[in-house]
Amino acid sequence: MKQRRADVAWLYREVCARGLNVGSSGNVSARTGNGMLITPTGVRGDTVEPGRLVRMAFDGTWKGDVAPSSEWAMHAAIYAAAPAANVIVHTHSDCATALAALGRALPAFHYDIAQFGGDDVRLAPYALFGTRELADHAVAALAGRSACLLANHGMICHASDAAAALLAAVRLETMARQYLLALSAGEPRILDAASMAEVREGYKTYGQQPARRKP
Numbered sequence: 001m002k003q004r005r006a007d008v009a010w011l012y013r014e015v016c017a018r019g020l021n022v023g024s025s026g027n028v029s030a031r032t033g034n035g036m037l038i039t040p041t042g043v044r045g046d047t048v049e050p051g052r053l054v055r056m057a058f059d060g061t062w063k064g065d066v067a068p069s070s071e072w073a074m075h076a077a078i079y080a081a082a083p084a085a086n087v088i089v090h091t092h093s094d095c096a097t098a099l100a101a102l103g104r105a106l107p108a109f110h111y112d113i114a115q116f117g118g119d120d121v122r123l124a125p126y127a128l129f130g131t132r133e134l135a136d137h138a139v140a141a142l143a144g145r146s147a148c149l150l151a152n153h154g155m156i157c158h159a160s161d162a163a164a165a166l167l168a169a170v171r172l173e174t175m176a177r178q179y180l181l182a183l184s185a186g187e188p189r190i191l192d193a194a195s196m197a198e199v200r201e202g203y204k205t206y207g208q209q210p211a212r213r214k215p
């Protein structure tokens, strides 16, 4: 548990240090045996401490004098729906939020969209922060995917560990920026389903070195 606390605090610091969060707008969490460890409400990245993270059950109960992030229900619903999710990052990062404010999903303008598990990053409809409705929208938009945009709000993504979650959050923000840039200059061309199927096939062997020959 000590290591997990250190990982979650590190992740939140990194998310804030990289400009993905301003103040205490976002939150991060990690799955524990029967619940999760989540950033407390109102905490900033530069002041987060491992000992102040809130250990809580998925039903919203926690012990101690520190209240969890107001978005705990969205995190809990995602852990319940996605067994592969071990760490979750939620931000109001600039470009993902700008796109979500335009009411746009992130389409396959770049083949690397497939990194998030499909041919696009969906946009969840708007609902008030902290509500069960928002949690349900996020879970639906994440079906089969590891990231989604949240209309008029931001983004949320999950990964297998803290380092992968940070990479996913940075990647999503970068791709949202690239798509906005393309939109500002014209009409981006979107890859078709057949091209994206090829990408998924290509990923299966991407980055693998050829097996070393035995002498």
Ligand SMILES: [Zn+2]
Binding pocket: 025, 026, 071, 090, 091, 092, 129, 153, 154
């Ligand atoms: Zn939020």
